Amino acid sequence: MNKNQALKIYREYNEKILAYYLVLSTTGFDRLTIAPSGGAAYRNKMCSIIEGELYQLQTSKEYADAVLYLSAQDLGEVGNRDISLAKKSLEEVLKFTKEETMEFSLALMNSYDAWLKAKTGEDYSIFKPHLMKLIELSKIRAKKRDAKKDPYDLLLDDYEEGMNKKKYDAFFSLIKKELLPLIKKIDKKKDLIDDSFLYKYYPAEKQAKFMEEIKKYLGFTSDWGYMGLTEHPFTNGFSKNDVRVTVNYDEHNVTAAIYSLVHECGHAFYEHQVDAKYDKYPFLRNMSSGMHESQSRFFENYLGRRKAFFRKLYPKLQELFPENLGNVALDDFIRAANVSKCSLIRTEADELTYPIHILIRYDLEKDIFAGKADLDKLDELWDEKYEKYLGIRAEKPSDGILQDVHWADASFGYFPTYALGSAIGAQLFHKMKEDLDVDALLEKGQFKKITDYLHKNVQHDGALYTFEQFVKRATGEDFDPHYYIDYLKEKYKGLYGVK
Amino acid sequence: MNKNQALKIYREYNEKILAYYLVLSTTGFDRLTIAPSGGAAYRNKMCSIIEGELYQLQTSKEYADAVLYLSAQDLGEVGNRDISLAKKSLEEVLKFTKEETMEFSLALMNSYDAWLKAKTGEDYSIFKPHLMKLIELSKIRAKKRDAKKDPYDLLLDDYEEGMNKKKYDAFFSLIKKELLPLIKKIDKKKDLIDDSFLYKYYPAEKQAKFMEEIKKYLGFTSDWGYMGLTEHPFTNGFSKNDVRVTVNYDEHNVTAAIYSLVHECGHAFYEHQVDAKYDKYPFLRNMSSGMHESQSRFFENYLGRRKAFFRKLYPKLQELFPENLGNVALDDFIRAANVSKCSLIRTEADELTYPIHILIRYDLEKDIFAGKADLDKLDELWDEKYEKYLGIRAEKPSDGILQDVHWADASFGYFPTYALGSAIGAQLFHKMKEDLDVDALLEKGQFKKITDYLHKNVQHDGALYTFEQFVKRATGEDFDPHYYIDYLKEKYKGLYGVK
Numbered sequence: 001m002n003k004n005q006a007l008k009i010y011r012e013y014n015e016k017i018l019a020y021y022l023v024l025s026t027t028g029f030d031r032l033t034i035a036p037s038g039g040a041a042y043r044n045k046m047c048s049i050i051e052g053e054l055y056q057l058q059t060s061k062e063y064a065d066a067v068l069y070l071s072a073q074d075l076g077e078v079g080n081r082d083i084s085l086a087k088k089s090l091e092e093v094l095k096f097t098k099e100e101t102m103e104f105s106l107a108l109m110n111s112y113d114a115w116l117k118a119k120t121g122e123d124y125s126i127f128k129p130h131l132m133k134l135i136e137l138s139k140i141r142a143k144k145r146d147a148k149k150d151p152y153d154l155l156l157d158d159y160e161e162g163m164n165k166k167k168y169d170a171f172f173s174l175i176k177k178e179l180l181p182l183i184k185k186i187d188k189k190k191d192l193i194d195d196s197f198l199y200k201y202y203p204a205e206k207q208a209k210f211m212e213e214i215k216k217y218l219g220f221t222s223d224w225g226y227m228g229l230t231e232h233p234f235t236n237g238f239s240k241n242d243v244r245v246t247v248n249y250d251e252h253n254v255t256a257a258i259y260s261l262v263h264e265c266g267h268a269f270y271e272h273q274v275d276a277k278y279d280k281y282p283f284l285r286n287m288s289s290g291m292h293e294s295q296s297r298f299f300e301n302y303l304g305r306r307k308a309f310f311r312k313l314y315p316k317l318q319e320l321f322p323e324n325l326g327n328v329a330l331d332d333f334i335r336a337a338n339v340s341k342c343s344l345i346r347t348e349a350d351e352l353t354y355p356i357h358i359l360i361r362y363d364l365e366k367d368i369f370a371g372k373a374d375l376d377k378l379d380e381l382w383d384e385k386y387e388k389y390l391g392i393r394a395e396k397p398s399d400g401i402l403q404d405v406h407w408a409d410a411s412f413g414y415f416p417t418y419a420l421g422s423a424i425g426a427q428l429f430h431k432m433k434e435d436l437d438v439d440a441l442l443e444k445g446q447f448k449k450i451t452d453y454l455h456k457n458v459q460h461d462g463a464l465y466t467f468e469q470f471v472k473r474a475t476g477e478d479f480d481p482h483y484y485i486d487y488l489k490e491k492y493k494g495l496y497g498v499k
Numbered sequence: 500m501n502k503n504q505a506l507k508i509y510r511e512y513n514e515k516i517l518a519y520y521l522v523l524s525t526t527g528f529d530r531l532t533i534a535p536s537g538g539a540a541y542r543n544k545m546c547s548i549i550e551g552e553l554y555q556l557q558t559s560k561e562y563a564d565a566v567l568y569l570s571a572q573d574l575g576e577v578g579n580r581d582i583s584l585a586k587k588s589l590e591e592v593l594k595f596t597k598e599e600t601m602e603f604s605l606a607l608m609n610s611y612d613a614w615l616k617a618k619t620g621e622d623y624s625i626f627k628p629h630l631m632k633l634i635e636l637s638k639i640r641a642k643k644r645d646a647k648k649d650p651y652d653l654l655l656d657d658y659e660e661g662m663n664k665k666k667y668d669a670f671f672s673l674i675k676k677e678l679l680p681l682i683k684k685i686d687k688k689k690d691l692i693d694d695s696f697l698y699k700y701y702p703a704e705k706q707a708k709f710m711e712e713i714k715k716y717l718g719f720t721s722d723w724g725y726m727g728l729t730e731h732p733f734t735n736g737f738s739k740n741d742v743r744v745t746v747n748y749d750e751h752n753v754t755a756a757i758y759s760l761v762h763e764c765g766h767a768f769y770e771h772q773v774d775a776k777y778d779k780y781p782f783l784r785n786m787s788s789g790m791h792e793s794q795s796r797f798f799e800n801y802l803g804r805r806k807a808f809f810r811k812l813y814p815k816l817q818e819l820f821p822e823n824l825g826n827v828a829l830d831d832f833i834r835a836a837n838v839s840k841c842s843l844i845r846t847e848a849d850e851l852t853y854p855i856h857i858l859i860r861y862d863l864e865k866d867i868f869a870g871k872a873d874l875d876k877l878d879e880l881w882d883e884k885y886e887k888y889l890g891i892r893a894e895k896p897s898d899g900i901l902q903d904v905h906w907a908d909a910s911f912g913y914f915p916t917y918a919l920g921s922a923i924g925a926q927l928f929h930k931m932k933e934d935l936d937v938d939a940l941l942e943k944g945q946f947k948k949i950t951d952y953l954h955k956n957v958q959h960d961g962a963l964y965t966f967e968q969f970v971k972r973a974t975g976e977d978f979d980p981h982y983y984i985d986y987l988k989e990k991y992k993g994l995y996g997v998k
Binding site: 015016018019020023024027029030035036037038039042043045046047049222223239240241243 | 552725
């Protein structure tokens with residue numbers, strides 16, 4: 001085998017592998033958005049069969065030989081990174097048999113269906129056996145992948161290369177130390193800002209109209225983007241010019257869908273703005289979760305919660321809901337949209353308490369994988385953590401353990417990237433404000449200048465670098481979570497007039 | 500190989516084949532309903548790769564050997580029919596190479612995209628080269644499949660087993676002879692019935708609400724059915740309990756979407772009501788087009804155009820559009836919904852002129868495959884046929900050659916099944932009226948008794964029989980198009996008071 005032959009095989013296989021990904025992603029998106037429930041058993045089984053077909057392709061000797069051969073060659077910076085990720089992926093896939101791969105994929109799909117039924121029916125017992133099975137399978141799988149490595153460290157690294165418990169422990173210690181006292185102080189002043197108008201009746205149909213305004217403002221256009229509806233919002237990039245986001249309407253919370261959409265559009269632009277030149281390097285389109293969340297949380301918070309962001313949008317929102325917002329000034333709306341309070345739902349949490357929601361999940365996941373959690377009482381442990389950190393308890397499971405979809409997807413180790421991504425985003429935002437007059441651009445509706453900046457400074461390189469390298473390249477400095485801490489402290493101290 | 504071994508192989512392969520069908524169908528449905536246009540090139544290429552993977556499965560020696568072995572065994576009535584269809588399908592697939600199969604599938608997808616762009620942009624030249632290519636490919640493919648058989652006969656048989664030009668010629672001669680004179684007579688009285696209120700402004704959003712009422716009335720529920728939006732409505736059965744239909748709203752024609760949905764629900768119930776016992780016989784779920792249209796046209800016309808059908812539904816329609824229909828009595832609405840006139844759009848045509856729209860397409864397709872049509876002027880030939888038979892010409896291509904999606908899908912030979920299906924439906928309806936008090940059931944909203952009747956008398960057996968056998972079993976008589984002719988003559992003579 002020579003380099004050209006190996007590359008040819010590598011690319012041919014990857015084109016096929018990507019074809020499988022596309023049809024599986026599409027079927028997955030369909031499944032989560034519109035597919036009739038009656039077809040689930042058949043559909044899930046059929047999808048697991050296709051997963052089995054994909055497995056055979058990914059583990060074929062010809063492909064494996066090509067990857068191993070290429071991993072010993074110098075293919076330049078881009079090629080080397082791509083092959084190193086391909087090799088890592090190959091090694092992981094080979095740890096499992098076809099049957100194990102199919103079974104796991106089927107378990108994930110069935111678990112999602114059970115989670116949805118449990119959440120909408122407020123009955124944790126429907127989901128519990130599935131969750132137990134996924135935890136068990138995840139532990140077994142982690143051991144199979146690397147018996148010597150701590151299983152949770154392995155999972156944390158899956159979602160953010162280079163991260164582990166030690167690093168996250170340090171990160172969350174800082175969060176606890178710096179933010180918890182401020183959260184307590186602010187909680188005492190929680191009635192300072194009136195946000196009651198946000199929770200009046202906002203019919204979904206009219207909220208949908210405002211989503212169109214947001215999409216237009218952001219430049220999320222129908223030639224490359226589509227917005228669907230799901231119980232739990234997410235983004236899925238099918239290809240550079242086919243990116244799907246979803247939202248969910250809460251008719252008694254007008255900002256829930258707004259910030260979901262803005263958040264998901266942050267992900268969407270990342271998927272869309274990776275340079276086409278990386279199409280030849282399939283693994284460079286798999287961006288890490290932390291980097292991804294740095295963009296989504298960037299949109300949602302560092303941009304979306306600014307007054308300037310709503311300068312053009314707010315009058316349209318008022319027009320749609322004159323009975324609720326007609327007499328609410330933009331300043332009051334924005335203050336309300338930034339209210340900090342100890343609340344139960346992560347996706348609707350304000351920026352200050354948000355990392356605590358993540359910390360709770362991180363603590364629980366650590367205990368689960370260290371064998372320290374009483375799995376039989378996971379729902380109660382959840383509620384206890386909320387009580388401990390935020391002083392409140394869920395009164396129904398949809399506000400507690402059933403609120404997030406991630407465990408139904410066995411995405412253990414994903415949650416911490418939300419907080420990490422927020423911290424990365426804060427540092428990027430600090431730099432962006434030095435480079436651009438962000439508020440002026442937002443006020444004028446020149447959002448493209450902002451997405452262009454993100455394209456140039458972060459997104460165009462896909463997964464070429466680790467998050468630490470990305471931060472260094474974009475800001476000239478090492479990653480430093482103090483930007484995040486400082487941003488939150490300054491913002492919320494100012495908003496509530498506390499010290 | 501013994502029978503049990505062969506059956507095992509046959510079922511294992513078919514399960515995989517069905518898994519491919521599911522993901523390809525889903526990706527296809529996504530493509531036609533919501534997928535962003537920018538992703539088309541990538542998506543189409545990836546789908547054709549999966550078609551190639553499917554091809555390899557369908558043509559693998561192990562599967563072919565099993566099918567051939569089984570086709571020489573006695574597997575009972577059901578098994579024999581299934582294997583005979585499997586064998587026919589296998590022989591067809593084997594006529595082409597993998598590359599040819601992938602190219603054809605890619606050509607179909609690209610052609611659809613071009614058709615959509617051409618239709619919405621009123622520019623036939625965008626679609627023309629694709630159509631020319633599909634005609635050429637279809638001719639080449641027909642010759643490869645069976646060099647001795649007339650190519651159009653081959654295609655006609657694809658969509659309705661046992662049909663050919665000779666039989667359709669006889670059928671359409673009868674239509675021409677019996678119906679054209681009546682159409683001419685009625686055209687002279689075309690202003691007798693006022694239907695202008697149907698063409699006022701009906702916002703899509705509100706039409707969508709009425710679709711919910713129709714779905715409820717018919718029993719098309721969300722646990723097994725989903726309704727999407729496409730330029731050209733269609734139905735796709737993913738599995739017994741996952742059936743998709745689509746509609747398209749014309750804001751200046753209130754009955755267009757109504758009858759589209761009712762039509763597609765006729766297809767949908769057929770897909771849904773095949774007995775689960777046929778799941779083991781994959782080819783028995785591929786119902787013929789003529790039989791399928793007998794059910795969809797049954798819903799649309801024999802049921803949907805009756806006053807009794809609207810007894811419960813019409814007040815809801817009036818409620819949604821009081822400004823347009825508030826002062827229109829049910830009797831007047833139904834008369835308007837049955838107005839017969841020489842019009843340009845097949846899917847919106849009344850029952851009487853409808854078969855003439857089909858005749859026009861049949862004539863054109865016959866000429867295309869006999870090499871008698873000047874392909875360069877196909878759009879003009881289309882218009883000339885409308886002039887000849889119905890006395891009107893399209894003023895824009897979306898009213899002419901671009902109106903239907905079928906040619907963009909190379910479904911040459913499909914159209915005649917609409918007329919044949921209508922005729923089958925008329926005969927079934929004649930029998931149903933002997934067995935049930937149809938109007939009483941419709942008025943009371945007991946639509947389930949009607950779908951149960953169709954289940955029992957036709958649908959539960961899937962594709963076990965030919966259409967001629969189905970008609971005989973359901974009515975006790977041979978297929979006889981005079982039921983159709985008589986129904987139309989009686990109905991329209993009465994409506995217009997002509998002899």
